[in-house]
Amino acid sequence: MYVVLGANGRAGGEAARALIERGEAVRVVVRRKEQGEKWAMLGAEVAVASIEDADGMGDALKGAQAAFLLNPPPVSGDPYARTEELGVALADAARRARLPKAVVLSSIGAQHVSGTGVIATLNRFEALLDGVAPATAFLRSGYFLETWGEVAGTVTSESVLPSFLDPAQKIPMVSTIDVGRTAATLLGEEWSGKRVVELSGPGDWSAGDVAAAFADVLGRPVAPVLVPAERRAALLADEGVPGEVASALLGMFDGIANGLFVREHSNEQRSGTTSLEAAIRRIVGAAEPAGVA
Template sequence: MFVVLGANGRAGGETARALLEMGQPLRVFLRRPEQAETWRKLGADVAIGSIEDAHGLADALLGASGAFLLCPPPESGDPYLRAEELGRALARAVREAALPRVVALSSVGARHETGTGIIAMLNILEKHLYGVAPSTTFLRPGYFVETWGEVAQFAISDGVLPSFLAPEQKIPMVSTIDVGRTAAELLCDDFRGQRIVELSGPRDWCADDVATAFGRVLDRPVKTAFVPVEARLAILVQDGVSPDVAEALLGMYGGIASGRVAHEAGNEHLYGAVELIDAVERIVRHMVA
């Protein structure tokens, strides 16, 4: 049996579904009881609790062959303090449950302690989880293509794709479908030790590539609208993002622009199979459904 945290999120949900498709026994660890029935209907066992509760999480991990762990960004407060707290709780739960295998969601750029904004949370997570299980894999994917779903409404309604990424800067991007499939495969392999696996899509893409993909799916022109640095904080705060979290998110985009969020030589590097056009088509399909 495998345990998946964050099953109602992007990467966790795809990992859980991939494991079920592989015929693997699955337990999802959820925060809210009302989310449980959907997963039970899919054939998963369900545990309810908080990842801050190390003992409760350890109970859910007990007897598992492995687990997919993550550190979700906070809704408010200091993201880096939050990462320290969650990293300690996750490490304690893994040790208490004597869990043999961990796949932890990280990110390209997580090798840096600073200069990457909210990605630095994952540097903290990696430090807490390193060596806590006989087999520990830090999965470092690129920028999630599905993140563009947060602004897809503007592409659909106005033919404009707002972007904090420079229109022509190609960066590692990957669909969360590939993240989930890869995480599930890594949980099922027989690796022992500590490793970092970086994951990209079939090729690197830029914001203009994403706009072009939206245009192809919608069958009308879509253009990238680059948001100036000085305008971004106000936009995020207006959208309800707390100032601390907004600053951390903007730090990530600064790290991407500077080239700091990039692949690290010497790590294992895998490539997903989901093309940009297919990922964007799924985003649009969900938006107009």
């Protein structure tokens, strides 16, 4: 039995789907029973628990041969304090359940204690979950290609790609499809001790490359537009992002601009197979409301 957290999110959902498609027994952990209905229809077992509830999460992890663990993206409050709370509780739950193997979602750049905004919460998350199972792997992902779905509405209506990323700066990016498939593969591998696996796509890409991919899919020019730093906080506030979360997100983009979103080549390196154009074509097919990526 494989246990998957965050099944209703991007990476967790793809991990659960990859395991189910492989014919594995899967238990998804959700906060509310109704969130698990679609997974039950796919044949998964559903457990209801909150990550911060060590008792409930410990029960959800019992009997698992391996589990996919993560720190959910912050939506309110202090992301750093929230990471501390969740990491302590999740580590406690995994130890109570005697979890034998864990794959923990992290990010490229998580080697830095500071200077990377919200990514720095994953540096702390890794520290809190280090040794949580006899076999523990930290899956450090590149920038999710699916994040560009947040601006797909603007791209399709205005033919511009607004971004906080320099149009010329190439960084590791990867589809969450590949994140899920890689997580499922790691869950099935045998090892002992700690591993750090860094995952990117078939190549590194820039916001300019993303704009070009949108142009190819839409059949018309799309211009990448760098949102000036002085306008970003107000833009996030207009979108309803709370101040502490916005500050952490802006810190991430500062870290990327300063060259901190980079691989540690001493770690294991893996590459996904989903091309940039394939990911953008999928995004355009399910365009979300306008925003900034």
